[in-house]
Amino acid sequence: MTSSPLAVEKDPAALGFDPARLARIDDHFQRYVDDGRLSGWQAVVTRRGEVVHASEAGLRDAEAGLPVEPDTRWRIYSMTKPITSVAALILWERGLLELTDPISRWLPAFAEPRVYVRGSAVAPLTMPSPEPIRVWHLLTHTAGLTYGFHHAHPVDEMYRAAGFEWGVSSDLDLAGCVDAWAKLPLVHTPGTEWNYSHATDVLGRLVEVVSGQSLDAFFDEEILGPLGMTATAFAADDPSRTAALYARAADGSRVRADAFGASFLAPPTWLSGGGGLVSTAADYHRFTQMLLRGGELDGVRILGSRTVAYMGRNHLPGGGDLTEVGRPLFAEMPFDGVGFGLGLSVVLDPTRYRTLCSAGELAWGGAASTAFWIDPSEEVTALFFTQLMPSSAYPIRSSLRRLVYQALVDEPPRAS
Incomplete structure (x- = not known):
């Protein structure tokens, strides 16, 4: 494993995390690399705006023998959706x-x-x-x-x-x-x-x-540029640093999926606000921090704080969850206890969700098994990047939540 530009600069214990327990994240996902389920991955966990854990492992291109590095570019697929929203x-x-x-x-x-x-x-x-x-x-x-x-x-x-x-x-x-x-x-x-x-x-x-602007121009002028997300775009700015895309075959093996991934390496014919961006851990970290801080980061305000709060409410018909008002589709995790806001999922009831998390958590993921969440009550964000389709291949998102929260050992916030 190598160091990350999202370096841990403050003792995680001072932010309520047990460092030894955080190390379980690396131990767990290293096994995914060792047994071939994933070629490589990158993970970032923060609290109160401070990085408490950042790591990467494995290869961004297994066939070429190229390692995952701190600035590896990832196809984020549907993690584009919150940016469009x-x-x-x-x-x-x-x-x-x-x-x-x-x-x-x-x-x-x-x-x-x-x-x-x-x-x-x-x-x-x-x-x-x-x-x-x-x-x-x-x-x-x-x-x-x-x-x-x-x-x-x-x-x-x-x-x-x-x-x-x-x-x-x-x-x-x-x-x-x-x-x-x-x-x-x-x-x-x-x-x-x-x-x-x-x-x-x-x-x-x-x-x-x-x-009156193209979507990429609007993104650059209103979101990506102001937030300093310089490596996020509709085509990889450096294809040589972009991770290869893989898929899980019917027999469980991992196979290369260049045909699916090639469209992200050159300017596309259409700009997909639903799944077209390439990004880095450092870039998307800035986007999640902006939302966690109520629409502002480093003196740059993208949205008003009340807008972000409204974005994170459940807007589904009748106040139901995704199981009650959603159509049954493949998913890495069940939809029980999870609603949907304006571009993000929102946890309504962690008990029904059967996942260690907080009510009010905002999240989404991408088709190649990338994922993020924002927990306003604990002031925690987490990011995970890899390139394996489909996202339902392995329980990556539920495992990461459990691994992050089991490492959080300070007094939990009181329910309002």
């Missing part, structure tokens, strides 16, 4: 849109959405949607859109037939993708259910139209 909320704070606005105000292709009723993917029966898709539906994945890779609904099959599964099979730009999705039926009436989807990609296009 923050972009939309910046526009909301400026009064340029309302959460209740129909998105057809800016994206006219969605003026008359239709909802799937029954039938096959080749002969579906649909009806006019009784409710327009609104901005908050995109932020909460309640718009009725879907992903082709779900393989759970006839509309998913329609997305695949149109060339949308793990990418775009044509040279469409983001505007073209949005127009294509608008022609497909919705899985459900907007605002009635949660279905993980291209909603955040549509939100990214909304940001473009409302701001």
Whole structure:
């Protein structure tokens, strides 16, 4: 293992952590490298803005023998979504849109959405949607859109037939993708259910139209630049330092997945606000610290503190959790006791979640097994980076939570 630029500069014990117990993080995930489940990984844990643990192990490219290093670039896939959500909320704070606005105000292709009723993917029966898709539906994945890779609904099959599964099979730009999705039926009436989807990609296009800037330019000017996230972009700034992408095969072996990963090494044809960014541990650490600090970091304010608090409330229909209002999809962890805010999951009940964590925890992860969480009550953040698809291959996220919290040994905060 090598040292990290996110170096531990303060005794973890002074921040309530037992250093020997924190070392269990490395011991546990080193076994993943030793037995071949992962090629390499990087982990960062902070409390009260101080790094208490930072480490990396293994190889960023096993075939080339290149080690994971502190500045390794990672495809963060859906960890792009919170950044796009923050972009939309910046526009909301400026009064340029309302959460209740129909998105057809800016994206006219969605003026008359239709909802799937029954039938096959080749002969579906649909009806006019009784409710327009609104901005908050995109932020909460309640718009009725879907992903082709779900393989759970006839509309998913329609997305695949149109060339949308793990990418775009044509040279469409983001505007073209949005127009294509608008022609497909919705899985459900907007605002009635949660279905993980291209909603955040549509939100990214909304940001473009409302701001008058391309999504990458808006990110750079309003979020990445101000926060000093200089290595985060829609294409790796240094492909030689970017980790190789792997997948878990049906027999449990790890295989290289260059075809999936290549699109992140050159400027893309479309800017995916739902999963297109490459980043580093140091960069994404700054993003999580900004949210933990209520929208501000190092004197730079991205969002107001009340906006961040509102972002972290449960916005699901009827106040339900993902199990109650979500469609059953693959997941690394169960959805019991977990709600969804504006671009992030939010823990409602750790007991129902069956995971050691805190109520109010904000989190999300990416398809290649990257993950982060922010715990406002404990003032803890954690980041984990690797490059293995799917994210449900191993219980990385639940294990990391347990390993972090078992090392936290000071008096827990009192429930409010």
